Amino acid sequence: xxxxxxxxxEAKMNITKGGLVLFSANSNSSCMELSKKIAERLGVEMGKVxxxxxxxxxxxxxxxxxxxxxxxxxxxxISKDVxxxxxxxxxxxxxCKTSCAKSIxxxxxxxxxxxxxxxxxxxxxxxxxLASMMCKAGLTHLIxxxxxxxxxxxxxxxxxxxxxxxxxxxxxxxxxxPDYRNAVIVAKSPASAKRAQSFAERLRLGIAVIHGEAQDAxxxxxxxxxxxxxxxxxxxxxxxxxxxxxxxxxxxxxxVVGDVGGRIAIIVDDIIDDVDSFLAAAETLKERGAYKIxxxxxxxxxxxxxxxxxxxxxxxxxxVTNTIPHEVQKLQCPxxxxxxxxxxxxxxxxxxxxxxxxxYLFRNIGLDD
Numbered sequence: 001x002x003x004x005x006x007x008x009x010e011a012k013m014n015i016t017k018g019g020l021v022l023f024s025a026n027s028n029s030s031c032m033e034l035s036k037k038i039a040e041r042l043g044v045e046m047g048k049v050x051x052x053x054x055x056x057x058x059x060x061x062x063x064x065x066x067x068x069x070x071x072x073x074x075x076x077x078i079s080k081d082v083x084x085x086x087x088x089x090x091x092x093x094x095x096c097k098t099s100c101a102k103s104i105x106x107x108x109x110x111x112x113x114x115x116x117x118x119x120x121x122x123x124x125x126x127x128x129x130l131a132s133m134m135c136k137a138g139l140t141h142l143i144x145x146x147x148x149x150x151x152x153x154x155x156x157x158x159x160x161x162x163x164x165x166x167x168x169x170x171x172x173x174x175x176x177x178p179d180y181r182n183a184v185i186v187a188k189s190p191a192s193a194k195r196a197q198s199f200a201e202r203l204r205l206g207i208a209v210i211h212g213e214a215q216d217a218x219x220x221x222x223x224x225x226x227x228x229x230x231x232x233x234x235x236x237x238x239x240x241x242x243x244x245x246x247x248x249x250x251x252x253x254x255x256v257v258g259d260v261g262g263r264i265a266i267i268v269d270d271i272i273d274d275v276d277s278f279l280a281a282a283e284t285l286k287e288r289g290a291y292k293i294x295x296x297x298x299x300x301x302x303x304x305x306x307x308x309x310x311x312x313x314x315x316x317x318x319x320v321t322n323t324i325p326h327e328v329q330k331l332q333c334p335x336x337x338x339x340x341x342x343x344x345x346x347x348x349x350x351x352x353x354x355x356x357x358x359x360y361l362f363r364n365i366g367l368d369d
Contacts, residue, residue, distance in 0.1 A: 019070040020044060020353045025092045027051040028079045030325050035075040037342035042350060051088050059084065061091045067101040071353050075107040078324055082112050090137045097138030105141040105352060106134065107345060109323035110299045114148035131155035143348050145323055146270050146298040161348060161358055164365060165298040165321045168339045170202055172319055173266065183264035184208050188281040192269050199268050208258025210281050212251055254284055261289030266296060272320060273301035275309050282314040292316050300326050307333035
């Protein structure tokens, strides 16, 4: 007499037998919630590994099961201690490489240092440095979500799948904001206009752009071509050569391009960290007649006093995904809501492991999305 396993159990066994191992590289237990959700959706158990800090603050990784010839997926969510998190990932990747893993795929929903992807004066392009370190450590593939600049993919010499969280945020708008048809999608600066346009076209809503706010470091010094000191040297410049200088910027008064009076304003962006610019945008929208203000972002870093400032502000709700753990911030501010994106990450892992096409996860996504 033969015993037939239920289909659910059979699927789980097939995945495990196929040589898939799922690790979490976080030593911080609060950062492992996303890993557990992904493992649950895939029907596999988390791989056995120890990640901890020595008394001298060195990171130590000990893999406690065989990874030889297997597809290893290392999930790393970024904690407040960013540099420790990066070292945990690099050491684990290298440990898997030296243990003869077939492939090592990093699942990094929020790519750290992504704002440092342009040259500013005598700074450096840290995103490029980090990409080189990951590849050198042994990473063979990267799964991430909503890179701050899509061009960061070019820093890697391995395949990069830059997934999108916008379908989950759009679904939240449609299901959780009852009168969203009376809403307008807002870009808090011209730099966010493309993202706002993408949301507006998919929801069939209007768009508004706030222009003239104090520019932050992201948009102020975009490259390093003006980095040499602007001092005229007779020895360096020929007397007959007069190089024209760029006219300095003068920021205009704050204006809102688009009608927000009597409407719900939904501000969209990829990262919400320092909330000052969002608070200023909310105040401006309130003055222009918006009666409800939502903020939608993929990555909720919410550093320092962000929860308290949001709680005391004109913003009604901040919606972010769980690419970064923020349970503590939610306790401090009930306005913060979370959208779970473990579904798309687990499906990406399944497809890569089975050698299936990833195009399904990128359907209806244009170049500007």
